[in-house]
Amino acid sequence: MYATHFGLQAPPFQLTPDTSFYYDYRGHREALNVLLVALRSGEGFVKVTGEVGTGKTLLCRMLLNALEGEFVTAYLPNPCLGGNGLRAALAAELGLDCPRNLGQHHLLTRIQGRLLGLAAGGHPAVVCIDEAQALSDEALEAIRLLTNLETERSKLLQVVLFGQPELDARLSRPGLRQLRQRITFSHRLEPLDAAGVARYVTHRLAVAGAPDPGLFAPRALRALYRGSGGIPRLVNVLAHKALLAAYGEGAARVAPVHVRRATRDTEGARMPAWPSPWAYGAVGTLGLGAVALLAMGGLLP
Missing domain, CATH: 3.40.50.300 (P-loop containing nucleotide triphosphate hydrolases)
Incomplete structure (x- = not known):
């Protein structure tokens, strides 16, 4: 869905336990x-x-x-x-x-x-x-x-x-x-710590062939840690949805706001105090599920 947009050769955050993506934490x-x-x-x-x-x-x-x-x-x-x-x-x-x-x-x-x-x-x-x-x-x-x-x-x-x-x-x-x-x-x-989450995300992106190792901004990685609590499966879910949100608005990098939208959209994620709902823009209004349907239908860039 967003692989071409970000230059990825494979989905980096699938939930299946693929040993080729194993991170040696x-x-x-x-x-x-x-x-x-x-x-x-x-x-x-x-x-x-x-x-x-x-x-x-x-x-x-x-x-x-x-x-x-x-x-x-x-x-x-x-x-x-x-x-x-x-x-x-x-x-x-x-x-x-x-x-x-x-x-x-x-x-x-x-x-x-x-x-x-x-x-x-x-x-x-x-x-x-x-x-x-x-x-x-x-x-x-x-x-x-x-x-x-x-x-x-x-x-x-x-x-x-x-x-x-x-x-x-x-x-x-x-x-x-x-x-x-x-x-x-x-x-x-035990769950990953904040530094471990950052290295985990960078590692999976590298395995997936990401040309930009800084695809997730540092503050976005910190938001990923806060939202996931360091649980690798939740990191995968939030990172995937954050990439989807960034893709939906044509952004070149994942920003903290994209992770916040993903966190709002995910049961079990940690919910910090959010800014005004109007700060989320069109993707926040539609919801990530709607963005996925639009993207699969070829209606998004």
């Missing part, structure tokens, strides 16, 4: 290093938590890429499973073709056999479970039992849980203390 780098050290040490059970939009899924994909060739990996993005459903999903990820009506005992036996074969060939296995705060107690117990599978020297399966802070609350319950005690490493992802 300090907190994410520390988390990735903790995960790699823990897994390469055979620690067995690791947990990463963070608020919605802090980049857990992207970090998970970066981890899977880093483990490629060194570990056999399984990725379970759907936590809405019971115990046997989770085992069946893991079996499929490990390349096992099991009948749907296979009982719990037989399914676990097949998984164990597959893991033993991988270990004998020098290929340790890791399963990454996203949105783990939504796992049922039955599924959490199934995970605990899977971590019982081991040889005399090492675990047959290591587990990484990615979840929102509610996961910590779940695991603090007395009924899950056995699982909680198995977790050897934990890491909490």
